Amino acid sequence: MTSSKTGNINTWLSHLQEETKFSISVDCVIFGYDSSKLKVLLIDCNMPPYEGRKSLIGELLEAKETTTQAARRILKNCTSLKDLYLEEVSVYSNPDRHPLGRVVTLAYYSLISIADYEKHIVDAANKRLEWIDLEDINKLAFDHQEILTDAYNRLQRTVREKPIGFSMLPKKFTLIQLQNFYETVLNIEVDRRNFRRKLMALGLLIDLQEVQDNVSHRPAKLYSFDFEKYKQKQNIGTLNFEI
Amino acid sequence: MTSSKTGNINTWLSHLQEETKFSISVDCVIFGYDSSKLKVLLIDCNMPPYEGRKSLIGELLEAKETTTQAARRILKNCTSLKDLYLEEVSVYSNPDRHPLGRVVTLAYYSLISIADYEKHIVDAANKRLEWIDLEDINKLAFDHQEILTDAYNRLQRTVREKPIGFSMLPKKFTLIQLQNFYETVLNIEVDRRNFRRKLMALGLLIDLQEVQDNVSHRPAKLYSFDFEKYKQKQNIGTLNFEI
């Protein structure tokens, strides 16, 4: 009989048995931004019946780690970057979702400035990792297309509420780069003047007193995001970050 | 060696072994609303070292079900209600979180009109289930206090964006009941006139042309929520539900 009769967390003792144990994996949707394009880091899949498709990057959960730790391990393995932004997306537990057997997966998404990534990349060739434009992705292996959709929805929401977008831009950026980023990720168009006024009003951009170099037009001013001030405002409840 | 070397979903074959399998549970935070109080359905915990505390209601995931299905099974077992609102909260996977061993849990929250629940309640006495005022809950068993906090944050957010609050009210309600509900859940006070104007402007409340009974003052008009119209507006993108 199932545990339906008991309905109590206290009755689990008899159930911690092999028949009710599952493999757990963690899949990472790694978003990157470069040249006004939103991209995802994918790997070739060669597992039947998905040969030829691409998949997200995932590994099995190990015995002594949390799912978050597993996600960080995966990120470090394939990007050599630490301290990346990381957010949980959802759990995917359809019994038939994986051809090798019952694997419940936790999806996370993470954000990278591709320029930074390129500097740290180790052996992408070995791992067959590739940045693919989000708009070109349509048939991933397993249920990864669904995971990607969920992750992107989550990203679109969070990017409006928290300053996570700055994780996907170079440390020094122009206001127009910033605007292009939001327009790309949110798939909207915004008025340049209104955008600038709003962002400057937040009081969280540091004017670096520098300008672009090597551009064949009037060079734009460079800014960076004031994470310190953001944290302070967050703590004292003054914050109102809304794009 | 760990799977770190492989980093590829395709290399999992060798890992679907007992040593990397886990018990998975699903815990439900069941919120109920009654008499201007937000409550949670809890059960007594008698597992060391948490004897005497209360815990959320949870069961182990079974072999052939998704976590969502497990959550619905739990809800049906302890409330006899179907089609309740259900939303995923998060995963909790600290290796030491459960005294019986490694149990990774998925938390969901659900919403109930306690008045409706009372009608369907079967054997709450047997199961030692109890509605506890949210404000009186402070030391749950396991990591359930953390889960509850996360679930409540999620509820507060979602209740502003979607009409889930109506799941916690009687089918016929007065505008003041509705206002009290939002004030309680969001822990804010709102102006009565502004609240009414906003809600009526949504065009989603049906005036039932009935009034309260047995009240020793001017009886209030009764309304119900127009779920049909809401779905339509959602589909054609006309929707702007924001409290």
Added chain:
DNA sequence: CCAAAAGTGTTGCCTTTACACCCATGT
């Protein structure tokens, strides 16, 4: 007629949107 809660409008302010012209640099 009194108590108790229901119901109703207006105003000022702030936020958001729409919109067009000059500026700095490289070639």
Added chain:
DNA sequence: ACATGGGTGTAAAGGCAACACTTTTGG
């Protein structure tokens, strides 16, 4: 000098918050 993208201000409209008195019922 010209081409290219960078930078700036203002006005109108809409949404939001603040506020007090009248109405209906039961006792």
